[in-house]
Amino acid sequence: MDSIEKAALLAPMAGISNLPFRIIARSFGCALAFTEMVSANGLIRDSQRTLDYLRSSDEDKPLGVQIFGADPYIMAHAAKIAADYGADLIDINMGCPVRKVIKTGSGAALMRNPALAGRIISSVVQAVTVPVTVKIRAGWSRNSINAVEMAQIAENAGAQAVTVHARTADQGFSGNADWNVIADVKKSVSIKVIGNGDIFRPHDAIRMLMETSCDEVMLGRGALGNPWIFKWIIKLKTGNTDECLPPPEEILKMIKYQWQKEKELSGAKSAAKNFRKHMLWYTRGLENSACFRKRAGMCSDEKSLMNELNKYFEYLIESNPFEYGIK
Ligand SMILES: Cc1cc2nc3c(=O)[nH]c(=O)nc-3n(C[C@H](O)[C@H](O)[C@H](O)COP(=O)(O)O)c2cc1C
Structure with missing residues (x-):
């Protein structure tokens, strides 16, 4: 052991x-x-x-x-x-x-x-x-x-x-x-x-x-x-207190990687259903994530979920609130 x-x-x-x-x-x-x-x-x-x-x-x-x-x-x-x-x-x-x-x-x-x-x-x-x-x-x-x-x-x-x-x-x-x-x-x-x-x-x-x-x-x-x-x-x-979340690009990459692996494991339909919770955890505490969570909650298939995810991360990366519909 x-x-x-x-x-x-x-x-x-x-x-x-x-x-x-x-x-x-x-x-x-x-x-x-x-x-x-x-x-x-x-x-x-x-x-x-x-x-x-x-x-x-x-x-x-x-x-x-x-x-x-x-x-x-x-x-x-x-x-x-x-x-x-x-x-x-x-x-x-x-x-x-x-x-x-x-x-x-x-x-x-x-x-x-x-x-x-x-x-x-x-x-x-x-x-x-x-x-x-x-x-x-x-x-x-x-x-x-x-x-x-x-x-x-x-x-x-x-x-x-x-x-x-x-x-x-x-x-x-x-x-x-x-x-x-x-x-x-x-x-x-x-x-x-x-x-x-x-x-x-x-x-x-x-x-x-x-x-x-x-x-x-x-x-x-x-x-x-x-x-x-x-x-x-x-x-x-080892004494290093660095505890920073990676930049949004990397978080998005991780979400997509996990999602892809979930799909390979259990198929697209089941992954779309089971993976939503992980997306919500990954985005917890990120800027304006409440808005994304609400939208993601209304998606039932992979395409619409992926679309919302991409839109939200584009917003985080560019930090362009209007593009994401936040006034
Ligand atoms: C969603 C969920 C599922 C869990 N399933 C199991 C399980 O299958 N077997 C187990 O021994 N503990 C299970 N646990 C308990 C965790 O292994 C762990 O003991 C508990 O969450 C406390 O640790 P934490 O404060 O780090 O979360 C589960 C916990 C959660 C939140």
Whole structure:
């Protein structure tokens, strides 16, 4: 797991952490990227839709495949399938609070069932030769913070690292991540601890490393529309505080590159539908982006969306408000 020793990692994010997004993050120095969570049941049923989540390429290395499930045997079998498909690491999801997932006893529900969690981890570790990591929450609820116990279980079961999203499952994404939990976990295990939660700026990453002594940091939402953040974090680690967004020409180039890759992956129709959110993230905070967002929201096909995108970036590049219809 040399890769974990380098820079910041890209979090597994459903509907987001696909091949194009991972490749772009890597091009800015992201050291390790994860697939979105993949159903262990879907993998063992050989469901094509599920297998599609494993699509990867030579540039997409090292790759962590995250699986979720609640049955140790099925999880082991699924991990083996993912490893045979080329996963460099298997990550077990013990943090997803979505109803559909927890009602099957998977995801964050495992924070309430440490004994089963331990059996799942052991079973996966025994099934594959690649490293196994576990992604947990701080606990199920504020009254049951048990990240330390879960991390120790993971260590004893043979996991090589634990990622702590320092919020409780019942918090969802509300409130702040409590980084003290990451620090507590770091003090209690000797495997690697990856800190996660609320890194939106490079300084947050450095602060998390310093305040918690965690080994690495993982970014989710902070990388949306801002893959450059990985480069900024590496620079900041060496004392360079430069944190400037690239010029509009380069942002536009990046959007078009990602869009093209999305099209190659899932076809033009699906890309136009799924890619809009990335465009909105890329343009967040840019001059008069509200106007662009409104217009983009009304486009349903690639041609009209591309047209709006080009018009908006022409405006940014030339800074000609009248041309863009802003009076
Ligand atoms: C849209 C979205 C989808 C997510 N999907 C997953 C997932 O599939 N597996 C997982 O372990 N966490 C998932 N997460 C949680 C992130 O991996 C991460 O733990 C969380 O966003 C906190 O980190 P952040 O503050 O850097 O965003 C998701 C988060 C978001 C915003």
